Amino acid sequence: MIRVSAFRWVPPFAQGLVRELRVRWALEEAGIPYEDLLIGPEHQRTPEYREMQPFGQVPAYDEDGLVMFESGAIVLHIAERSEVLMPTDPVGRARTQTWMFAALSSIEPHIQNLSMIDIFHTNEEWAKLRRPGAVAMVQQRLQELATCLGDREYLEGRFTAGDLLMSTVLRILRSTDILEQFPTLAAYRTRCEARPAFERALAAQLAPFAANAPPAANAAPPA
Numbered sequence: 271m272i273r274v275s276a277f278r279w280v281p282p283f284a285q286g287l288v289r290e291l292r293v294r295w296a297l298e299e300a301g302i303p304y305e306d307l308l309i310g311p312e313h314q315r316t317p318e319y320r321e322m323q324p325f326g327q328v329p330a331y332d333e334d335g336l337v338m339f340e341s342g343a344i345v346l347h348i349a350e351r352s353e354v355l356m357p358t359d360p361v362g363r364a365r366t367q368t369w370m371f372a373a374l375s376s377i378e379p380h381i382q383n384l385s386m387i388d389i390f391h392t393n394e395e396w397a398k399l400r401r402p403g404a405v406a407m408v409q410q411r412l413q414e415l416a417t418c419l420g421d422r423e424y425l426e427g428r429f430t431a432g433d434l435l436m437s438t439v440l441r442i443l444r445s446t447d448i449l450e451q452f453p454t455l456a457a458y459r460t461r462c463e464a465r466p467a468f469e470r471a472l473a474a475q476l477a478p479f480a481a482n483a484p485p486a487a488n489a490a491p492p493a
């Protein structure tokens with residue numbers, strides 16, 4: 271049985287964004303069963319967990335002894351087994367993989383940069399000075415992505431693992447109004463997230479958080 275590591279609980283700002291969501295979603299699209307390996311901070315530094323994920327992060331993936339980390343690599347591995355995620359013809363496969371890398375290396379770093387400023391450094395002077403430039407870079411990339419998408423439903427016309435990764439990257443912007451400045455991309459994200467496999471994946475990520483919320487988190491709801 272495939273096991274996917276996931277956090278037992280994360281603060282509200284991260285709920286629904288933890289990157290094992292991508293792996294859950296891919297497995298749901300492919301119709302492959304899996305189980306959770308729920309971890310907490312006490313597991314992240316253990317040698318056992320570091321053997322699965324060298325940086326102590328989530329997700330790690332164990333498929334009957336085949337251990338993988340990096341959400342993009344894991345999604346690609348799953349996509350190899352499912353035409354829902356990746357066409358079987360060489361051109362379709364290459365195009366899918368191109369968009370997967372684009373999501374993770376051309377778009378995500380800029381969105382993640384802005385997210386780090388907003389979540390962890392919001393009141394620091396350097397962050398206030400840096401933020402407009404970080405926003406401008408995200409807007410530039412989104413404009414370019416919107417041009418590529420055009421009036422198509424998905425980046426290659428049909429849904430692929432490229433859309434799966436791209437929409438989870440765009441999702442990181444949920445605490446800003448930046449995506450809404452690009453209506454076709456906002457609609458694209460909504461279209462991707464309307465897929466039943468995404469809904470099942472999201473519900474599976476969120477379920478342990480409700481059960482494992484620390485008392486302090488219950489006492490102080492997010493502002």
Ligand SMILES: N[C@@H](CCC(=O)N[C@@H](CS)C(=O)NCC(=O)O)C(=O)O
Nearest residue numbers: 287288289326327328329340341342
């Ligand atoms: N490039 C990695 C990033 C993984 C990552 O950033 N995981 C976060 C959760 S979304 C994490 O485990 N953070 C806790 C930590 O870094 O200690 C991937 O895509 O799998």
